[in-house]
Amino acid sequence: MKTSEKGFDLIKKFESLHDGDLKKIGLQPKMDPRGIWTEGWGRAMRDSKGNFLKGEKNKDIAEKSATIHTLDDANKALSHDVGIFELIVTRKLKVSVNQNQFDALVSHTYNTGGSSTLFDLINKKASKNEIYKWFTERYITSEGVVLNGLIRRRKAEADLFFS
Numbered sequence: 001m002k003t004s005e006k007g008f009d010l011i012k013k014f015e016s017l018h019d020g021d022l023k024k025i026g027l028q029p030k031m032d033p034r035g036i037w038t039e040g041w042g043r044a045m046r047d048s049k050g051n052f053l054k055g056e057k058n059k060d061i062a063e064k065s066a067t068i069h070t071l072d073d074a075n076k077a078l079s080h081d082v083g084i085f086e087l088i089v090t091r092k093l094k095v096s097v098n099q100n101q102f103d104a105l106v107s108h109t110y111n112t113g114g115s116s117t118l119f120d121l122i123n124k125k126a127s128k129n130e131i132y133k134w135f136t137e138r139y140i141t142s143e144g145v146v147l148n149g150l151i152r153r154r155k156a157e158a159d160l161f162f163s
Contacts, residue, residue, distance in 0.1 A: 001090065003082050007103030010160060011082070011110055014153040015042030017074060026069035029062040031055075033142045033149075037062035040074035042111075043081060085109045092119040104161035111153065112139045132158050 020030025
């Protein structure tokens with residue numbers, strides 16, 4: 001399966017287009033709530049060793065290594081990245097899902113990296129209540145702090161999954 005426009009819209013809604021310095025021309029990296037530098041539609045930036053670029057001390061490195069400067073760049077990068085998460089979702093699913101369910105799982109995996117527990121619940125055909133509760137009560141914190149944006153995102157993903 002491929003992510004539909006509804007799935008892309010959900011990701012874009014919660015990632016928002018990252019522009020850390022509005023005084024500069026083009027899109028600039030910005031830090032997410034965990035302090036990880038991101039660009040475009042929430043693409044995490046990494047150093048040459050593959051580690052997340054994190055913290056204000058890495059601002060210059062993030063700005064110099066940024067590859068996303070326009071909306072077109074951001075959309076192309078998102079399409080590429082979503083393709084990777086589609087493969088993860090496809091590989092973890094052992095049961096058939098509909099388009100909305102697939103889109104919700106791609107959004108969730110894009111944001112969290114994926115949860116074996118969530119896929120286990122879906123694969124064993126757990127009850128709607130059990131899956132909905134799991135969706136809305138997990139992955140809602142960052143650095144131990146509950147974030148309202150993550151609560152809203154998890155609810156939107158669960159609602160899409162069951163629509």
